[in-house]
Amino acid sequence: MRTASIKEVAARAGVSPGTVSNVLNRPEKVAGETRERVEAAIRELGFVRHGSASTLRAGHSRTIGLSVIDIGNPFFTDVAAGVEDLASDRGYAVILGNSSGSRLKEERNLLVFAEQRVRGVLITPSGEDPNRLELLRDRGICVVLVDHPADRSGQCAVAVNDVTGGALAVGHLLSGGAGRLGYITGPAAIRQCKDRRRGAHQALAAAGRDPHELLEISMPAMTAKAGQEAAEKLLSDGALPDAIFCANDLLALGVLRGLLQAGVRVPGDVSLIGYDDIDFASASAVSLSSIRQPTYQLGRVATELLLDECDNPETHAHQQIMFQPDLVVRESTR
Amino acid sequence: MRTASIKEVAARAGVSPGTVSNVLNRPEKVAGETRERVEAAIRELGFVRHGSASTLRAGHSRTIGLSVIDIGNPFFTDVAAGVEDLASDRGYAVILGNSSGSRLKEERNLLVFAEQRVRGVLITPSGEDPNRLELLRDRGICVVLVDHPADRSGQCAVAVNDVTGGALAVGHLLSGGAGRLGYITGPAAIRQCKDRRRGAHQALAAAGRDPHELLEISMPAMTAKAGQEAAEKLLSDGALPDAIFCANDLLALGVLRGLLQAGVRVPGDVSLIGYDDIDFASASAVSLSSIRQPTYQLGRVATELLLDECDNPETHAHQQIMFQPDLVVRESTR
DNA sequence: CCTCCGGCGACAAACGTTTTAACAACGTTG
DNA sequence: CAACGTTGTTAAAACGTTTGTCGCCGGAGG
Numbered sequence: 001m002r003t004a005s006i007k008e009v010a011a012r013a014g015v016s017p018g019t020v021s022n023v024l025n026r027p028e029k030v031a032g033e034t035r036e037r038v039e040a041a042i043r044e045l046g047f048v049r050h051g052s053a054s055t056l057r058a059g060h061s062r063t064i065g066l067s068v069i070d071i072g073n074p075f076f077t078d079v080a081a082g083v084e085d086l087a088s089d090r091g092y093a094v095i096l097g098n099s100s101g102s103r104l105k106e107e108r109n110l111l112v113f114a115e116q117r118v119r120g121v122l123i124t125p126s127g128e129d130p131n132r133l134e135l136l137r138d139r140g141i142c143v144v145l146v147d148h149p150a151d152r153s154g155q156c157a158v159a160v161n162d163v164t165g166g167a168l169a170v171g172h173l174l175s176g177g178a179g180r181l182g183y184i185t186g187p188a189a190i191r192q193c194k195d196r197r198r199g200a201h202q203a204l205a206a207a208g209r210d211p212h213e214l215l216e217i218s219m220p221a222m223t224a225k226a227g228q229e230a231a232e233k234l235l236s237d238g239a240l241p242d243a244i245f246c247a248n249d250l251l252a253l254g255v256l257r258g259l260l261q262a263g264v265r266v267p268g269d270v271s272l273i274g275y276d277d278i279d280f281a282s283a284s285a286v287s288l289s290s291i292r293q294p295t296y297q298l299g300r301v302a303t304e305l306l307l308d309e310c311d312n313p314e315t316h317a318h319q320q321i322m323f324q325p326d327l328v329v330r331e332s333t334r
Numbered sequence: 335m336r337t338a339s340i341k342e343v344a345a346r347a348g349v350s351p352g353t354v355s356n357v358l359n360r361p362e363k364v365a366g367e368t369r370e371r372v373e374a375a376i377r378e379l380g381f382v383r384h385g386s387a388s389t390l391r392a393g394h395s396r397t398i399g400l401s402v403i404d405i406g407n408p409f410f411t412d413v414a415a416g417v418e419d420l421a422s423d424r425g426y427a428v429i430l431g432n433s434s435g436s437r438l439k440e441e442r443n444l445l446v447f448a449e450q451r452v453r454g455v456l457i458t459p460s461g462e463d464p465n466r467l468e469l470l471r472d473r474g475i476c477v478v479l480v481d482h483p484a485d486r487s488g489q490c491a492v493a494v495n496d497v498t499g500g501a502l503a504v505g506h507l508l509s510g511g512a513g514r515l516g517y518i519t520g521p522a523a524i525r526q527c528k529d530r531r532r533g534a535h536q537a538l539a540a541a542g543r544d545p546h547e548l549l550e551i552s553m554p555a556m557t558a559k560a561g562q563e564a565a566e567k568l569l570s571d572g573a574l575p576d577a578i579f580c581a582n583d584l585l586a587l588g589v590l591r592g593l594l595q596a597g598v599r600v601p602g603d604v605s606l607i608g609y610d611d612i613d614f615a616s617a618s619a620v621s622l623s624s625i626r627q628p629t630y631q632l633g634r635v636a637t638e639l640l641l642d643e644c645d646n647p648e649t650h651a652h653q654q655i656m657f658q659p660d661l662v663v664r665e666s667t668r
Numbered sequence: 669c670c671t672c673c674g675g676c677g678a679c680a681a682a683c684g685t686t687t688t689a690a691c692a693a694c695g696t697t698g
Numbered sequence: 699c700a701a702c703g704t705t706g707t708t709a710a711a712a713c714g715t716t717t718g719t720c721g722c723c724g725g726a727g728g
Contacts, residue, residue, distance in 0.1 A: 003448075003473050005714055016678045021716055031676060048473070051449040052389035053714035056683050061386065063429070063450070071415055074408075081405055084432045088439070093446045095397070096430040098418045105422070112427045114337075115385040116397070139337050139382070224617035253617045260619050283558035283587045285594050285619025339684055350708045355686055365706060387684035390713050 004045035013041035024049060055117060064306060065113035067097040067106060067123040068146075074278045075295055076124070079146060082299025083122060090307055092119070099126050107132060114139060120306040122146050122299075142309040146302045148191070150320045156305040158298055158321045162192050165291045165325035166199020167206075169245045169273045170214075172289070172327055174207045176271055176334045178243035182215045184230045184255060185247040186222035193218075193247050196275065200245060215241055222247060227254020235262050240270060243333075249274035249281045252288055256332065260285065271333040287330040294323050338379040347375040358383060389451060398640060399447035401431040401440060401457040402480075408612045409629055410458070413480060416633025417456060424641055426453070433460050441466060448473060454640040456480050456633075476643040480636045482525070484654045490639040492632055492655045496526050499625045499659035500533020501540075503579045503607045504548075506623070506661055508541045510605055510668045512577035516549045518564045518589060519581040520556035527552075527581050530609065534579060549575055556581060561588020569596050574604060577667075583608035583615045586622055590666065594619065605667040621664040628657050 006024075010017045015038060022029045023038040030038075041047075055061040066083050068076040080096070087094050095116060097109030106126050113121055114135070120142035123133070128151070133143050143155060150157035173181060183200055185193045201211035217233065219226035227250065234240050235258070246252035252274030259266055266272050266286050274281060277292035301321060309316045340358075344351045349372060356364045357372040364372075375381075389395040400417050402410040414430070421428050429450060431443030440460050447455050448469065454476035457467070462485070467477050477489060484491035507515060517534055519527045535545035551567065553560035561584065568574050569592070580586035586608030593600055600606050600620050608615055611626035635655060643650045 006716095007714075017715080018679075018717080019677060022677085025716080029676080034676080046469075046472075048445070048448045050390070050451065050714050052386040052395065052451060053683090054716075055386040056384070056390055056685085057714080057716045059683075059716095066430075071418065072408075072411055074406075077406055077411055080430070081432065084405065084430060088431075088442065088446075093429050093431075093450060095427050096400075096414070096418060097422075097427075098415065108422065111382070112422075114382045116427060117384065117386060135380075138380075224613070250617070253614070257617060257619055257621075279558070280587070280614045280617075283584070283591060283614075283618075285591055287591075340686095341684075351685080352687080352709075353707060356707085359686080363706080368706080384684050387713090388686075390715085391684080391686045393686095393713075 003050070004047045005050070006047070009038065009041045009045055009047050012045060013038045060119055060310075061117050062091055063093045063095055063116060063118045064303070065095045065097060065109070065116070065118040065121040065123075067099055067109050067113075067121065069099055069101055069124050069126050071096070071098045074280075075147075075276055075293075078295035079124075079299035079302075082296040082301075083303045084299075086300045086303040087307075092307070101126050110136060114141065117141075119310045120144065122302050122306060124148055142306055144302050144306045144309070147298060149322075150318075154318060156302075156309060156318050156320070158302045158305065158323070160293045160298065160323040160325055162195030162325075163199040163202065165275060165293070166196035166245070167203040168199070168325060168327045169196075169275065169291050170200040170203035171206070172329065172333060173243040173245060173271055173273060174203060174209075176243065178241075178271060180215065180239075180241040180243075181213065182217065182234065182241035182244040183247070184217045184219065184227065184244060184251050186219060186226075186251070188218055190222075196245075196247055215239065219251065222251055224250045224254035224257070227251035227256075228258040229254070231255040231258025231262075235259075235264075240264070243271040244273070246272070246274045249276045249278045249288060249290055252290070252332075253280065253284055256284060256286060256288065266332050267334045273333055277328050281328075282330060286332050289330045289333040290328050292326045292328045294325075298323065337384070338381045339384070340381070343372065343375045343379055343381050346379060347372045394453055394644075395451050396425055397427045397429055397450060397452045398637070399429045399431060399443070399450070399452040399455040399457075401433055401443050401447075401455065403433055403435055403458050403460050405430070405432045408614075409610055409627075412629035413458075413633035413636075416630040416635075417637045418633075420634045420637040421641075426641070435460050444470060448475065451475075453644045454478065456636050456640060458482055476640055478636050478640045478643070481632060483656075484652075488652060490636075490643060490652050490654070492636045492639065492657070494627045494632065494657045494659055496529030496659075497533040497536065499609060499627070500530035500535075500579070501537040502533070502659060502661045503530075503609065503625050504534040504537035505540070506663065506667060507577040507579060507605055507607060508537060508543075510577065512575075512605060514549065514573075514575040514577075515547065516551065516568065516575035516578040517581070518551045518553065518561065518578060518585050520553060520560075520585070522552055524556075530579075530581055549573065553585065556585055558584045558588035558591070561585035561590075562592040563588070565589040565592025565596075569593075569598075574598070577605040578607070580606070580608045583610045583612045583622060583624055586624070586666075587614065587618055590618060590620060590622065600666050601668045607667055611662050615662075616664060620666050623664045623667040624662050626660045626662045628659075632657065 099106035124146045145157035204211045274290040277290040281288040281290045340354045344354045433440035458480045479491035538545045608624040611624040615622040615624045
């Protein structure tokens, strides 16, 4: 019924509890014959170490917390897969927290992480407020920022260069001979949207064009529905650009649909490029050119940094890693 | 630096540790004035309960384990969102395990859950082997099966009726006047694929047609890429059905793309229906008819059952809940 | 023969909480 | 006034590990 304790294992193997603990944690410290006896007892009793007791005594756990903004977004899903894979390889469990963009939920998740005494936290912060993270650091919990630049020195962060990404996208459109250019984006407050716009401006400037000629439409959400509405607006305004850059693939898919329904040919009449290179970008009726981010890798590397900081606090050097995005050309751009 | 313990809080408030514990867990047991003093001390010291110590002493934790087959699949993502929302409302943390379809990883995840002494486990088993779950139940950890019928009585399970879903889909195609019918599916071993085919057969029989006339193409994966290959095969065989039912939306999106590229009109020449009603079903060039499953709800209800079993073991009655899927008609079917 | 040393285990003291039994203070009741 | 229930608090004993100290034993060196 109840799980056997280390004490019962010890009794069965004819050793002391401490020795069983040594077999579990420092097998090299215990003589071969004794070790085998203990291991046999463990198997026979179906012993499973009590993680809480271990955490309590050792002062640290084998879990990390992962707080994301929206687990329904393929971007975060890929990140989570990367985190989970590496953590699980290293024997760590991942506690998942989904903030849904709400400060309150994020705060609650961080509290849970603190109660669980997680070894470290990976977080894509939903706001710019660094204070709440202090709460964790004060308790000796390491923090690595994910898809967010470090808000101050002295911490690890991994991100993807969104400025470069924006420049890549618009550069590609310009090299295709685009005249009038459009940028369909999400809420102005979102850092990613701002950075990608900045990249677009840089590409225009580099081509000797005036950045201000970029026609920008800002939608309240970054969904396919919003994208379709944006396309309808463009059509009814009668100001259809030659080429459109969307701040993410969901928007782009919506725009694509809106254009096709109105009989606009893609890429014949309008070139279209998205961002993120989600799986569905290649599955749409006209496969979508996009900017690929190393999403899975983002999660993996963030976890790597976190575990290094936890396991080697003295030799660990904080790092801010910035990945570079790639251009993926498909049918939707010439 | 270190987090304050209950003892320090007690000292500051001038009470005993036991009283602090009472404030935390049974506030009604302690006099108003004392409670306020303790609460003030908690705030001032930034005290956060040590979850492991609590678990150790109380004998059970406030965490549940969630083991899914593929966190990259939108279906499981939605389930996870439902689980996370309810669990977090009830003060439970969710430990996420992704088995990636591998028995080994699943086993490892279950071991982690056992070590953490999770209160209960939600699992979409990747195989049909019920033994491993015994390991958990023997330790008094409740288990609820997700998107899987109960493999024996005496446990909770939530699922969606895939037979009904298959019948709905094919019934809809038939009511549109379809003549030749195709079913594009995944590996034969997958339960969902089998059940959906069974439903398709039932619908054919109900319409007075011979179930064997259903042209079936089984692909090794259930991805958009596989769907496109299936469409190409149909086209090269020159045996294009009037209507096609796909075992999931990813396959359907691939088929759609393959057909459109070949100049086949959808739904003009061929009607097409998918399964799952993922977000992208409505965002494709021709929006996709599909079978909607209450995915988020699935996760929520499973969690509800699990927590009920944990919190009221004596009054709890095991339940096998079977949801019914819905038909969603969009442009891809007449 | 005595000492020293290395290797292996045993012992016991924590870690921070929950919980039970006991207790003190204080009306209420017979 | 004694007996008694109520209410609020305390003291102390767990829970299952980890870990530092210590002791035992056998062999090597003096």
